Amino acid sequence: MVSEKKNSSALFNSIGSRIIVIVISIFFIASLSFAYYQYYIQHEYIRFSYNKLSDSIARMVFSGILSGSINTEKELRDFLSRLSNIEESLALIVFDSNKKVIASTEKGLSGKSSEDLKGIIEEEIDEEVSEVLNGFRPIKRSYFRRGEYETVMPFESPALGKGVIYALIDFRPVMKRLKATLVKQVFTLSLIFALCSLAIYLLIRRHVLLPMAAFLKAVEDVTRGVYRELKLDVSLMEFLTLKRGFNRMLGALRKREEVIKEKNEQLSTLYWVSETFLNETSIERALEKVLLLMVATGGIKKKGLIFLQKGGRPELAAKVGFEDDEVHRRCTRRIFNCICSRALKEGTSIFMDSEAEEHFDCLEIERHYHLIMPIMTRMRTYGVICLYLYEPPSEELRVLLNHISEKTAVAIERYNLYERLNETSKKLTSVNEEMRSLLNAVSHDLRNPLVSIEGYADMLKEDLSGELKIEQIEFLKGIKRNVEYISEIARALLKLSRIEKRVISLEDINIREFIDGLCSDILAKGQDVEINVSGPELTIRSDRTLLWHIFSNLINNSIKYAKDGESAIIEIDWMKEGNGLMFTLRDNGIGIDREQLDSVFLPFHRATSMSEGTGLGLSIVKKCVEMLGGKVWLDSVKGQGTIVYFELPLQEE
Incomplete structure (x- = not known):
């Protein structure tokens, strides 16, 4: 709370100080500009006036000498003395033809030469006097940096002879007085401006800053969820309008927050009800x-x-x-x-x-x-x-209770469905167990009669070999062939039953060594097949028996359904994909119709192009892959071979 007050105060002080600085800066810059303008105008005026004054005084002396008003040195000195009373910064010196001072407004210079006055009056005075006497023409020079104007004018009269009038006027004292006056004016104006700024600041603080700070404080309260009405003791219509608008907004926010709070409580209640029914x-x-x-x-x-x-x-x-x-x-x-x-x-x-x-x-x-x-x-x-x-x-309570009632109905329906599903699952489990037992018993009990039938057929063929017709021999071969087919089905059913009952046993298996060993066993039986194995060296954790059933069934299928007159060519590859291992088995066999690709994994299903087999090989493959947590699918074109894909997850330790 203290921190928030400090922040609000800091914001208020920052705005106020900025306004004061801006106002004072504006007034100060204005006063400086005015003073500089006045100084510049006065300076130029004085410079121009004193330039004219220097020339005018020199000409006045020149006119007095030529007109005969000044005939003696005494008259000249008196005349210069009167001129010195007019302007104290004027230095007026009259030299004769020998560059000696005959009259001057400065005391103690009479009789001195122009060379003696170097450094006293002006450094170049001797050269300038000589130049005017020799050339007999006036010189006007301005030394702006030193604040001096100089006029050197020759004269010649019957009474005084040839000579030089030297007039030097220094306006620096005048400029010093002007600067002092302007400084006083600037100080006075600055003081007036400062007082005006303070008055303006107090007005702004009263009618703008304080209401603004109160408004900002109210906004901060709203952001913290504290809805307090804005109270402003101001007369400005804009702030009164702002106050009314803010308070209306505050009232709407209060109502809205109450509605949101109530809705949140209802949602929280409904969420708790849902969680209760789920858990x-x-x-x-x-x-x-x-x-x-x-x-x-x-x-x-x-x-x-x-x-x-x-x-x-x-x-x-x-x-x-x-x-x-x-x-x-x-x-x-x-x-x-x-x-x-x-x-x-x-x-x-x-x-x-x-x-x-x-x-x-x-x-x-x-x-x-x-x-x-x-x-x-x-x-x-x-x-x-x-x-x-x-x-x-209240209406809100009834709505909430109705929602709970609806969720209760859905939950009861879900519980009932779950109970029915559980009962159905138990029945299916019981039926599956009975089917497994039946398959196991049938496949086991069929073996002995089938062996007997096959033996009797062989005995008939041997005992009656000379008495049997060719047609009868073919009948016996058909009996033996069908007995072998039924025996193969019985063995496949027994194998499938044992796989379903099997408890998975994971071990580390080197894929290449495993597949190479399996292929060597198949090739050792003299099968007409070429098997190409490629894939990285990789060890996975899996069930060796289930892997053996997968690969042996797929390889035997490819050999069994090779094209007539061609050797079976099988390519086996594998690679890691994400968190799984993808296997690919490709052959050059007779292929499968695309219409039958979705049903080839069903038990006892054989494609129309497959005249041999029990129809259980791919079912066994699918069962083994699913028991290992994977999936299997294939792609095939009739007459161009088949590609089988299956993916197994990489098991962790």
Whole structure:
């Protein structure tokens, strides 16, 4: 809180100080500009005036000498003395033809030569006097940096003879006085400007900064969730409008936040209800928890019941705040006429005052209200929720309770589906076990009769070899061939049954060594096949037996369904893809019709192009791959061979 006040104060001081600095800077710059302008104008005027003055005084002396008004040196000195009273910064010297001073406004110079005056009056005075006497023409020079103007003018008169009038005027003292005056003016103006700035700042602070700081503080409060009305003691219409608009916005925000808070509470309640139904395995415990939540809501009398419809009548499923005998006495006494049964039958919510009930007078109970809501979906009504209330519920409470009732109906439906699914799963498991036992028994029991049939056929062929016709010999061969086919089916069924019962045993397997060993065993049997194995050196954790069934069935299928007159060529490859290992087995066999690719993994299914086989090889492959957590699929073009893909996850230690 202290930090926030400091921040607001810092912001306020920052704005105020900036305004003061800006205003004072503007006034100061304006005053400096005015002073500089005045100084420049006065300086130029004085410079021009003194330049003219220097020339005018020299000409005045020159005119007096030529006109005969000044005939003696004494008259000349008197005349110069009067001129010195006019302008104190004027130095006027009259030299004769020998460059000797005959009259001067400066004391103590009479009789001195122009050379003696070097460094006293001006460094170049001797050269300038000589230049004028020799050339007999005037000189005008300005020394602006030194603040001096110089006029040197020759003269010649019968009384005084030839000579030089030297006039030097220095306007630096005047400029010093001007600067001092301007400094006083600038100081006075600055003081006036400072006082004006302070007055303006106080006005701005009163009518702008303080309201702005209050507004910023109110905005900070809003960001923290504190809704406090904006109070401004100002008369500016703009701030009054801002105040009214801000307070209206504040009121709308309060209402909106209350609505959002209420909605959040409702969403939190509904989320808790959903979590309860998801996590509880028992519908009775879930209903009791949800009912506890509902009766804890404001306005409810800490009492509630949930009835579920079973056998056409409501049965108690959960209760809060009731004893068993109390529920029986109040609710089951008129089971088919009570309001719970009516709500269940009509499928609508019912709100009722307890005084309106038929049995109110005969029961020692205080007055209350009933809110009965059906637990129903679009398809079915499962039961009702009965709540006891102190007062009629608000519209928001009824909406929330209706949502809970709807979620309860969905949860009951899900529980029922789960129970039916569980029962179906148990039945399927039992049927599968019976089928496995039957397959095992059939495949096992068929072996002995088949061996006997095959033996009898061989004995008939040997004993009656000379008496049998060719047609009869073919019949015996057909018997033996079909016996072998049935035996192969029995062996495949037995193998499939054992695979399904197998407990997976993981071990480290080097893929290349494993496949090379399997291929060597197949080639050792003299099979007409070429097997090319490529793939990186890789060790995986898997079940060796299941891998053997996968590869042996796929390789034997490729050999069995090779093209007539051609050797089978098989290419085996593997590579890592993400968290799995992808195997590819490609052959040059007769291929499979694309229409049958989706059904080749079904038991006893054989493609039309496959005249041999039991139809169980690919089923065994699919079963083994799925037991290892993988998937298998294939691609084939009739007459161009088949590509089998299967992916196995990389098992961790």
